[in-house]
Amino acid sequence: MLKNPVWAALAGPQACFAEAAGDAARYSPEIAPFAALRDPADPAAWRDLATITDVAVLTGPSITPPTGWETTEVLAGVQMIGQSMTGVDDPDAVVLTEADVPEMLELVARAQPGPFRKRTVDLGRHLGIRDDDGRLVAMAGERFRLPGWTEVSAVCTDPEFRGKGLGARLTLAVAAGILARGELPFLHTVHDNEDAIRLYGRLGFEHSGDVVFASFRRTATS
Template sequence: MTDHILDRPILAALTTSHANFARGGGGAWRYDPLISPFAAVENNDPATLRSLADLVAPGEAIVMVRSAPIVVPAELEIVSEARVVQMVGTEDLSVDADDRLVPLTEANDEEAHALATLTKPGPFARNTMRMGTFWGVFEEGRLVAMAGERLRQPGWAEMSAVCVHPDQRGKGLARVLSTRVTADLQARGEQPYLHCYETNQGAMRLYESLGYRVRTGLNVMVARKP
């Protein structure tokens, strides 16, 4: 049976819509590390795994995501493993104008990275916002919430980095931002999807209320070159 394009979302992105961000070849690819720590391989043969290891600098970590079990090159050590659910949008959303939502730009890179580091929505590098449009909410000049677009494949786009500063939670900002990003993707004719840790039941309930439904579960592995 043929794999679904989202069973290996990173590989599919790096070899299609995000090829301009890709480094590597010969079956092993990764994003420019300033863009994202994501990496992927076409297969697990020794030569391909060595090619992946060659793309990782000493002391650097990569993140791999796929439905099948993940094999790590012998040159790398496993840092962590987890399971996520992949959810796909099933309902068309529309949004009204909301003055709180501001498009983020390169000028916001540092504060966006700081917010993601604090709230840990998933892998987020200093230039991750180059991967798509991001929206933010500011409170007294401080970025307190954001969401945007990350992985992209033909016909598909991932909503990601939905995060709210701890002192701003309970105001519905994650819902407002998630609705905005989802509606934007749909307006462009892209099918929205997202990834959420299996343990984050609160986030899953929010996404389900917006029409997202679980498609499958995926493995996530963080590996580092000593």
């Protein structure tokens, strides 16, 4: 399941966010750029994917497209799981809602945590920390939700406020909410972000496998 988390999410707890066809599914583009196949090695699943989109971002241990699709970008990443960690609530964290989306998008533009769109907040609980002037300066939230697991995502801090531990605090606070539901947290980060990998390790996350985030484009109508 964790080897194909987007499929497990879109075919399970987050089916309400899915545009699906046979053995393929994707999130609404306003929510996230990700799509998934029940079995990425099955050409029939790619044919199903072609009925709902001409471009797709998939994640998994390794993905090779069939004839009719080309790889346009591959980003190496790691998956980490919090199977034995303890979350910590943060008294300064505030729950972010749809009303906060403009500020969240501005923070994402400054901090560049990865894909975050105007309806990503719909996927789960997001928490933020504001400075003394009320400006949103750090946030973290939930993204992929599968049976028994929820991903911690969108962990980011305004460049002016880095080095204060805000990202770590919010990661632990989001994890605390996941654990309180009886689920386990997991997350992804890029392979060469050694600082983030070390930080998540100190917070109790353990490496569970290497993954790729790969973008594909359809090149044929068949």
